[in-house]
Structure formats: C-alpha cells, structure tokens
Amino acid sequence: MIFQFQCIRKHLIFDKQYLLTYDGSSIFIGETKAKPKYQLEVSLRSTITFHIDEDFYGFSIPYQGQQKLFRANANKIRELKKLIDAKIVYLDINQFYLPQQVLGVGAFSQVQMVQNLQTKQLVAAKFLNKIREGKSNTERMNDIINEIQILYRLNHPNIVRIKEIYDKTNQIVIIHEYVDGQTLERFINEHGTQLHQTEIQSIMRQILLAIVYIHEQGLLHRDIKPDNIMIDKNLNIKLIDFGLATKQGSPLCVLKCGTPGYIAPEIINSQKPQYNNKSDIFSLGVVFYKLQSIHFTLELLNRIYHLQYCYNENILSFEQLVEYNISDSCFDLLTNMLCYDKNKRISAKECLQHNYFKESLRPSAKKTQVLLQQSTQFVQQQSTMFQSQLSEGSRKQSRKVSDKTNNRSLSHKKSIKSDSSI
Numbered sequence: 001m002i003f004q005f006q007c008i009r010k011h012l013i014f015d016k017q018y019l020l021t022y023d024g025s026s027i028f029i030g031e032t033k034a035k036p037k038y039q040l041e042v043s044l045r046s047t048i049t050f051h052i053d054e055d056f057y058g059f060s061i062p063y064q065g066q067q068k069l070f071r072a073n074a075n076k077i078r079e080l081k082k083l084i085d086a087k088i089v090y091l092d093i094n095q096f097y098l099p100q101q102v103l104g105v106g107a108f109s110q111v112q113m114v115q116n117l118q119t120k121q122l123v124a125a126k127f128l129n130k131i132r133e134g135k136s137n138t139e140r141m142n143d144i145i146n147e148i149q150i151l152y153r154l155n156h157p158n159i160v161r162i163k164e165i166y167d168k169t170n171q172i173v174i175i176h177e178y179v180d181g182q183t184l185e186r187f188i189n190e191h192g193t194q195l196h197q198t199e200i201q202s203i204m205r206q207i208l209l210a211i212v213y214i215h216e217q218g219l220l221h222r223d224i225k226p227d228n229i230m231i232d233k234n235l236n237i238k239l240i241d242f243g244l245a246t247k248q249g250s251p252l253c254v255l256k257c258g259t260p261g262y263i264a265p266e267i268i269n270s271q272k273p274q275y276n277n278k279s280d281i282f283s284l285g286v287v288f289y290k291l292q293s294i295h296f297t298l299e300l301l302n303r304i305y306h307l308q309y310c311y312n313e314n315i316l317s318f319e320q321l322v323e324y325n326i327s328d329s330c331f332d333l334l335t336n337m338l339c340y341d342k343n344k345r346i347s348a349k350e351c352l353q354h355n356y357f358k359e360s361l362r363p364s365a366k367k368t369q370v371l372l373q374q375s376t377q378f379v380q381q382q383s384t385m386f387q388s389q390l391s392e393g394s395r396k397q398s399r400k401v402s403d404k405t406n407n408r409s410l411s412h413k414k415s416i417k418s419d420s421s422i
Helices: 074-084 137-153 184-194 197-216 277-292 298-305 318-323 328-337 348-352 365-387 392-421
Strands: 003-010 015-022 026-030 036-041 047-052 057-063 066-072 089-091 097-105 109-116 122-129 162-168 171-177 181-183 229-232 237-239
Touching: 003 074, 015 036, 015 066, 015 074, 036 057, 047 066, 047 074, 057 074, 066 074, 097 122, 122 137, 137 162, 137 171, 181 184, 184 229, 184 277, 197 237, 197 277, 197 348, 277 328, 277 348, 328 348
Parallel strands: 047 089, 089 162
Antiparallel strands: 003 015, 003 066, 015 026, 026 036, 047 057, 057 066, 097 109, 109 122, 122 171, 162 171, 181 229, 229 237
16 A cells, blocks of 8 residues: 655755655655655654644654654644554654553553543553563563554454554553453452353353454464453453463463463473463363352462362362352363363364353253262363373372362262252
C-alpha cells in the first residue's frame, strides 16, 4: 500500500513543502519519493511524536540527533497515525491520555485506566519497566517488543486488542482496549458460589476459542491463569497479558516460566522442558478445576503447587468434585485436560468438540458413585506413570502418601454406600 500527502517544514526564511510517502514499512519525506531527504523505519525501535492542537496538526521525527517538525492537513495526520498505530513507538503520552485510576500492580508493571483526551474513550495502559532485575536492558526490551508484536498480530473477540505504544522515560506503555470488569480470579472469589454450570461452560468455551486461535497462529501463551483472564458483567471473556507468550518451537520454549500451580508437569519435572500446545491446556485445566471447585481454599491451591512434582498425592481431590455433583462429561473433560502424559492430553480443538459443550449440564446424581470410582482410577493411573520417574527414596515416601489417599478414598466410598442404604 502507498499513502501520500503534502507536508510543510518551517525553515529560517521560508517554509518548504515536501511529499510524505508511507509504503507500509517506512516513511519517506522529500521533494519526490525517488529522492527522500528524511527516512524513518516504521518499527518498534523507532519513535515519532504527533502534535495535535486546535490550530496545529503535525509530527516530529528524529534526524541527526535533532527533532524535525512538520505540519500537514489534520485529516491526513489522523490517517497516518491510524495506519502506524502499534507499529511504531510514540512519544508524549500526556498529550493524548489522562490517567484515571490504577487497575493493577505487578512486580515489573502497572496497569492504569486512562482516558483519551480527544475521543473521551476509556482504555487500559500497561506501564512496563524498561529495567528488570536479572536481565540486561537489551534482553528486557526484546521481551517487551516480543509481547507487543504478538499482541499486534492477534485479532480475536476473546483476546484484548492492542492500540498504541508509547515511550515514557523509564517505561514502555502499551495502550489496549479497556475491559469494564475484573479478573477471573477476583470474580471467582466474589461470585464463585453463584456460578451455574452453564455459566462455567460459557466461560470455558470463550477461553478455549481464544486458545485455539492462538495455537493456530503458531503461538503459546505459557501463563494461563485466572489473573490473566478478564470477565465483564455479562460473562464476556478477554485473555490478557502475553508477556510470556512465544512462537511454537522458539528457543524460549525450553525455558521454565509461568505461575506455580498452573505449570504443566512436563515443564516442572523435566531437565530439558519443551513447551507445546498441551502445556497451555494443562494450565487451563487447573483454571477449569478452580471454576468447578467453588470452595477453592488456600490449602488446596498450595496442593496444586505440588501437583507437578508428585502426582500420586491425589492433589486435585477429584472426590471433592464428585461431592459438587458435576456431570460425567465435565469430569471426563477435566481429567483429559489434566492428563499427566502430554501426548495423551486433549488439545484445545478436541476440548471444544467434547460432549461437555453439547450438554445442558443438568446435575447427574445417579452417577456419583461411578464418578468416584473414575476419580480413584484416574489418580492411580497418573500416580503409576509418575512413580517411574522418582528415585527409590522418593517412591517410598510417595507410597506412604498414596496409602493415606486410598484410605481417604475408601472411607468416602463407604460413606456413600452407607448413605445409599439409608
């Protein structure tokens, strides 16, 4: 594509007119396109400043250590800015946005709600520190650029959409759409007991649609958890925070990362981890489990942290889910998402095709005992697979824990049998 318009630069004695040409990758400014005097690559390593006032529309670009100012037609300036949004870094964020409130604070970033001074639209601004402990400035900037580039190429209704990028002294600011809601983590804590199975079904379907799309783009999220999922009052879902996302098969796939409790066992337990699509599915499986476990206590969360280390402790307490009277299709999907063997673990597409999303999800009380037996079998199968990886000493300790688990499971079976006889 070629976009052109006339612009003017003020000189000492007279103003000089230039032709600006944008070809999709660079901006050329000169008397003709063939002989440009100024050239600016449109990339995340370049900067441009837009000046938009009531009586002046223009832009500045760096040139030989100075800023060169040009003015042009207001509509042409707006159109140019729209064409290069999120492809290049802007300066002077305060000219366009007014801070409203802090939405969240992390170790190396902060998210604010800000208002566009022209449109009055509310958007979210993620302030990323350029300096991060343990990383060089170059490595940190590469991480930030990687996140921006991944977000830019994603266009899906269940993934937050990026708008602009700004440089602010010691920070890079990512402007993206504002979700008028809260994180799924907070939502579960505040409304978990009020969730119906059909609502959980809708939430999971939306997340899976986003993950299928991400995987089809050849990408991995690598940090799926309730804190990285936004939900509004109508239960619409947006997946956020692609700070750890990467291309499938990239060198970054061999680095351990993520949030304890949500990392797949093949990543935690391997000396040479290799992230793949199934690693994201395990993480989402823990989210699914959390949605089902309404009374998800801190103790249970701590148990999940150890899930990736020792699967035979019956960490996820599937008997507890049976007490919640979940459907057999729900139980089947959950156990397939949390399968220890990544090669047998279900894919995102297979999840969406599962019977869980085809049922009305009415309670299935008659199948409670069957589900309980399935839960015991599932834990035993996963335990057997993992025991082969443990040292002899670890095996002895694991058998002790497994005995306790089997006793708890047996007691629970007897309790159900007694209740049915009554």
